[in-house]
Amino acid sequence: MVNTLTPTTTERAHSPGSAGLAVDGRSRTRRRQVVVAYLFLAPTLLFFAVFLILPLGFALLLSMSRWAGFDLGDIDPVGLDNFTDLFADGSTFLAPILTNTLLFALGTVALALAGSVLVATCIDNLRFQGLWRTLYFLPIVTTVVAVGNVWKYMYEPGGLVNGVLNALGLGSVAFLQDPDTALPSVVVVQAWASVGSAILILTAGLKSIPESYYEAAALDGAGPVAVLWKITLPLLRPSLLFVCITQFLTGLQSFALIIVMTKGGPGDATNVAALEMYRQAFSYGNWGIASAAAFVLFVVVLAVTLMQLWIFRRKGEDA
Amino acid sequence: MNRRRFPLLSYLLVVTGAVLTVVPFLDMVMTSFKGPGESGTLPYRFLPQAFDLSNYRAAIDQLDLPVLFRNSVVATAVITGSVLLTSSLAGYALAKLRFPGRNFIFRLVLSTMMFPPFLFFIPHFLILVHWPLAGGNDLFGRGGAGLTVSMAALAMPFLVNGFGIFLTRQFVLSIPDEVLEAARIDGAGEFAVWWRIVVPQTKPVVVTLGLLTFVDAWNEYIWALLVSTANPDVMTLPVGIQLLQDYVDPTRTMPIVMAGLVLSILPVLILFLLLQKYYIRGVMLSGLK
Numbered sequence: 080m081v082n083t084l085t086p087t088t089t090e091r092a093h094s095p096g097s098a099g100l101a102v103d104g105r106s107r108t109r110r111r112q113v114v115v116a117y118l119f120l121a122p123t124l125l126f127f128a129v130f131l132i133l134p135l136g137f138a139l140l141l142s143m144s145r146w147a148g149f150d151l152g153d154i155d156p157v158g159l160d161n162f163t164d165l166f167a168d169g170s171t172f173l174a175p176i177l178t179n180t181l182l183f184a185l186g187t188v189a190l191a192l193a194g195s196v197l198v199a200t201c202i203d204n205l206r207f208q209g210l211w212r213t214l215y216f217l218p219i220v221t222t223v224v225a226v227g228n229v230w231k232y233m234y235e236p237g238g239l240v241n242g243v244l245n246a247l248g249l250g251s252v253a254f255l256q257d258p259d260t261a262l263p264s265v266v267v268v269q270a271w272a273s274v275g276s277a278i279l280i281l282t283a284g285l286k287s288i289p290e291s292y293y294e295a296a297a298l299d300g301a302g303p304v305a306v307l308w309k310i311t312l313p314l315l316r317p318s319l320l321f322v323c324i325t326q327f328l329t330g331l332q333s334f335a336l337i338i339v340m341t342k343g344g345p346g347d348a349t350n351v352a353a354l355e356m357y358r359q360a361f362s363y364g365n366w367g368i369a370s371a372a373a374f375v376l377f378v379v380v381l382a383v384t385l386m387q388l389w390i391f392r393r394k395g396e397d398a
Numbered sequence: 399m400n401r402r403r404f405p406l407l408s409y410l411l412v413v414t415g416a417v418l419t420v421v422p423f424l425d426m427v428m429t430s431f432k433g434p435g436e437s438g439t440l441p442y443r444f445l446p447q448a449f450d451l452s453n454y455r456a457a458i459d460q461l462d463l464p465v466l467f468r469n470s471v472v473a474t475a476v477i478t479g480s481v482l483l484t485s486s487l488a489g490y491a492l493a494k495l496r497f498p499g500r501n502f503i504f505r506l507v508l509s510t511m512m513f514p515p516f517l518f519f520i521p522h523f524l525i526l527v528h529w530p531l532a533g534g535n536d537l538f539g540r541g542g543a544g545l546t547v548s549m550a551a552l553a554m555p556f557l558v559n560g561f562g563i564f565l566t567r568q569f570v571l572s573i574p575d576e577v578l579e580a581a582r583i584d585g586a587g588e589f590a591v592w593w594r595i596v597v598p599q600t601k602p603v604v605v606t607l608g609l610l611t612f613v614d615a616w617n618e619y620i621w622a623l624l625v626s627t628a629n630p631d632v633m634t635l636p637v638g639i640q641l642l643q644d645y646v647d648p649t650r651t652m653p654i655v656m657a658g659l660v661l662s663i664l665p666v667l668i669l670f671l672l673l674q675k676y677y678i679r680g681v682m683l684s685g686l687k
Contacts, residue, residue: 108582109496115588116495119487120503126484126558131510134521141520150540151528198415201408213674214416217423219681220670222617224636225659228643229422232429232652239425242442271419276681283682303407332514335619339640353516360520361624373517380514 142370161371171347172355172372180351180376183266184330190270191326192319195277200311202278203285212282216275223272227339230268231255255341258348265340265349269333277322284318285311324387331380352376430454430656437652453657461658466638470616470662473552473634477615480557482608488558489566490596494578495588504567510560522555523624546628556615561684562607569603570596606680609673613666635662 117124142162145155165172202211218226233239234254241251254264288311296306312319334354337343343350343358352372360369425444429437433450436443457463491497492504526545529535534542545551573596581591597604619636626633633641639658642651670677 112495112588113497116491116497116500119491119495119588119592122484123488123507123558123563124503127506127510129525130518130522130555130558131513134518134525135513137521137524138517141524151538194415197411201411204405204408205412211412211416212678213671215419216670216674216678217419217667220613220617220666220677221423221663222636222666223619224640225426225663226422228640228655228659229426232656233422233425237437237439237442239421239442239444242444245441271422274415274419279678279682328514332516334516338620338623356516357519357620361523361627366520366524370520373520377514377517381512384512 138370138373141366142374144367146366147364157367161367162375164368165371165375171350172352172375175347176350176355177352177375179262179347179349180331180353182262183269183333183349183351184327186263186266187269187273187330187333188323188326190266191273191277192323194270194274195281195322196312196315196319198274199278199281199285200307202282208282212275212278215278218272219275221272223335224339226268226272227336230271231340234264256345258345261341261345261348265337268340269330269336272336273326273329277326280322281315281318284315288314320390324383324390328380328383328387331376331383352379426656426659429653430660432653450653453653454661456654457658457661460654461638461642463635463638463658463661466633466635469549469552469632470634470636472549473622474612474615476553477556478608478611480553481559481562481611482604484558485562485566485607486597486600486604487592488563489570489600490592492563493567493570494573494575494596507560507563507567511564518555519620519624522621526551526554543628546625548629549632551625551628552622552632552634555621556618559611562611565607565683566600566603569600573599602676605673606676606683609669609677610680610684612669613677616666 140154140156143156143158143160145157145160147153164170198211198215202208205211235241236251236253240254244251252260254260292310292314293306296310301309332353334351334357337349337351337354338357341349343354353376356369356372356376358369359365359372428444428446430453431446431449431451432453433446433448436447488507492500492507523546527543528540529544530537532542533544533547535544536542545554577595578591581595586594617636618634619640622634622637623640626637635658639655639662642658643655
């Protein structure tokens with residue numbers, strides 16, 4: 080801080096007199112910082128204006144309008160009609176679409192959580208931890224098009240999964256074509272793809288559990304199940320909760336995998352809210368309905384996000 | 399140690415899980431070497447009978463892979479470069495410069511992370527369609543196709559990243575003020591301070607953020623699909639490969655699709671294996687935002 084009192088040579092040259100020179104130099108530096116700061120922030124602020132604030136307003140306007148999608152002058156405000164249409168009798172939005180969205184998110188969380196808890200606690204016992212984590216991480220760095228297509232192919236009658244079932248003497252299953260199995264089949268893939276990052280966060284949580292707890296448990300002769308139940312899981316609760324909520328949020332918003340694997344079918348068996356929004360807009364040109372659907376999903380996502388913030392803020396105060 | 403008491407059971411579980419994770423990738427690679435009539439038929443065979451490299455040739459030709467590759471590379475490079483540059487500039491300003499509105503702008507940056515991407519697909523597309531004076535549009539964005547028919551559309555919605563700014567800011571905060579002041583006394587302007595001190599000091603976060611951005615941009619599908627529908631010339635790798643998959647008989651062309659997929663995931667895979675330490679740190683940091 081002392082240094083700001085010393086003006087640079089250039090500033091001294093511009094100063095009118097020696098009296099008040101230090102103060103003058105400092106305010107000049109400060110003014111220059113303001114200009115520079117806004118210059119540095121200009122690209123970001125411009126971007127936020129055009130690609131964040133303007134779109135949010137636009138989306139809100141569209142959600143309360145009917146519009147054919149050509150001339151901006153033809154946007155026809157209809158109030159909350161789009162929202163009432165979404166929830167009207169006979170609309171497929173609440174069931175099956177929104178129900179599917181929740182089932183998809185819940186199913187993914189349940190599977191990914193079970194898998195990652197098992198693997199993360201086991202990896203903690205092993206050597207070559209880095210190697211294992213790298214393997215489990217592969218799906219995360221892979222494009223959804225690759226993941227979706229490989230699994231779609233594996234689910235085919237002549238694919239790997241049915242190949243294994245046949246080898247075990249079981250009949251083939253039309254995983255993605257049967258309305259009863261289609262959604263669970265996609266859920267498995269989404270969980271498969273997200274186990275890696277869950278393992279990573281749980282491992283970080285496991286590392287922070289003091290070794291002495293395990294030593295004490297060993298002295299008391301606790302078995303592996305008791306150790307997992309009484310020590311590991313309770314102390315891992317913040318990490319578990321975190322994985323749960325973030326995976327749930329991701330699940331609510333996912334639809335790229337579904338586009339790749341089933342396009343929402345058969346029927347609406349795997350249709351979810353984000354996909355419905357996408358199709359209403361870009362396949363049918365119903366911009367208003369699509370935007371309304373987006374906002375309904377956004378409210379659900381926001382509620383979960385706020386709940387997460389609230390839980391973790393409370394945790395922070397407890398600590 | 400005491401934690402390592404049941405290695406056998408643990409090995410069994412971890413290896414089973416690892417096999418379940420890796421098998422789809424192996425199936426992809428194996429299928430990419432299968433000859434005509436060898437895939438999608440019963441009984442299922444995991445290994446190809448003869449390692450047929452012609453699928454890779456076919457993928458490169460049929461998909462016009464060099465063009466798809468170029469589009470993916472350009473979009474990814476522009477996005478990654480822009481995110482790194484804007485994150486560093488904004489992160490420095492928010493961490494170390496004093497100016498009115500600083501708190502407000504920082505809160506704005508934080509709030510951008512709350513908005514889910516799906517909310518923006520429609521308005522972003524419409525904004526690009528009605529971009530003034532582009533693609534045959536007049537000053538009010540009417541009449542033409544706007545920016546949707548240009549390569550710029552692939553990158554534009556991703557040029558700035560709130561999380562990137564936040565991450566860089568947290569990192570810049572740890573640079574001591576004295577170091578910056580010393581440079582200013584030596585006559586360095588703010589731009590020189592940023593370039594000569596802040597950028598070198600934040601190298602680890604630049605690598606992490608760069609890698610995260612690269613992988614996301616390379617793998618991006620939905621937005622690229624929208625833009626490519628308006629203009630097939632800017633099609634990226636994921637979109638092109640998916641398109642081939644959609645239009646052809648799965649028993650005949652599946653090996654070609656798989657060959658294309660193998661080629662399309664190789665760049666990220668290699669980069670990830672080389673720099674996984676940085677990538678994993680990025681995922682942990684972005685998980686904890």
